Amino acid sequence: MPPIPVIEHDVSLQPFNTFGLPARARRYLRVTDPAQLDSLRAATQHEALAGLPRFVLGGGSNVLLVRDIEALVLHMAIPGREVIGEENGAVLVRAGAGENWHGFVEFTLAQGLGGLENLSLIPGTVGAAPIQNIGAYGLEIKDVFHSLTAYDLATGERRTLHAADCRFGYRDSLFKQADGAGLVVLDVTFALPRAWQPNLRYAELAQALREAGLSEPTPQQVSEAVVAIRRRK
Structure with missing residues (x-):
């Protein structure tokens, strides 16, 4: 049987959700390489993993962790x-x-x-x-x-x-x-x-760029305007 990926036990998920809720994971695997998922699947007959459901976690910005997670948390952290x-x-x-x-x-x-x-x-x-x-x-x-x-x-x-x-x-x-x-x-x-044109269909964004005197904004300038609008809200 292939080796079981290194699975952590009783891990705090507080750093991994934007609300900072103090939920904990019964089992936790930080996935930085797809090969870890292959190894995990090959090892599912192991007593510690048999029948344990999976809970996929990304940046934790669209999830409300109101209780501890009894499933195996797969924290997707693949870089590149x-x-x-x-x-x-x-x-x-x-x-x-x-x-x-x-x-x-x-x-x-x-x-x-x-x-x-x-x-x-x-x-x-x-x-x-x-x-x-x-x-x-x-x-x-x-x-x-x-x-x-x-x-x-x-x-x-x-x-x-x-x-x-x-x-x-x-x-x-x-x-x-x-x-x-x-x-x-x-x-x-x-x-x-490659032939980029600014997307200014959103009125508030178009107005912000006009007020900044940017009639032909660059992608960077559009991004900065979006960031400024978001930070005001």
Whole structure:
């Protein structure tokens, strides 16, 4: 039998949820490599893991941990962010599910790439973004989504899913539905337009840029305006 991943016991989840609630995990695994999930599945017959349900945790910004978690908590912390190529006039950028969302937006801006700036300062991780189909200021994830890699906890299969597969809706996706509940996001790839134009459909954002005298704002300037608006609220 393959070795069991290093699973911690009775771990405080207070640092891992934005409300700072003092919930604890009966069993806890910080996942930084998809291979850990393979090892975990291979070891499910072990007495300590048999029949123990899974609880997937990302950045803890969209979950209310009002009690201790009796399940095995899989804390998705897979790192990595890179430009991987171009396709149909868009630059493809991939990030691990555990990357901080706003940090990833800043990474794309540092590469001179626009497309995610309207989603600046949204809390959470990259892996949670398609699950919620996060959106703000006239933009949703589905508008810049290329594909993602998901791990099926039941079969151990890695699946590449495109937009149609993800069934994006308003703050909804396949992953919040019954037949997608066993899928864990490993990484996400975004298609950012090479020929970028600012998305100023949201009136408050357009007004803020006008008042700043920015008639032709850069992606960085749009991001800064979004951050300023968010911090005022």
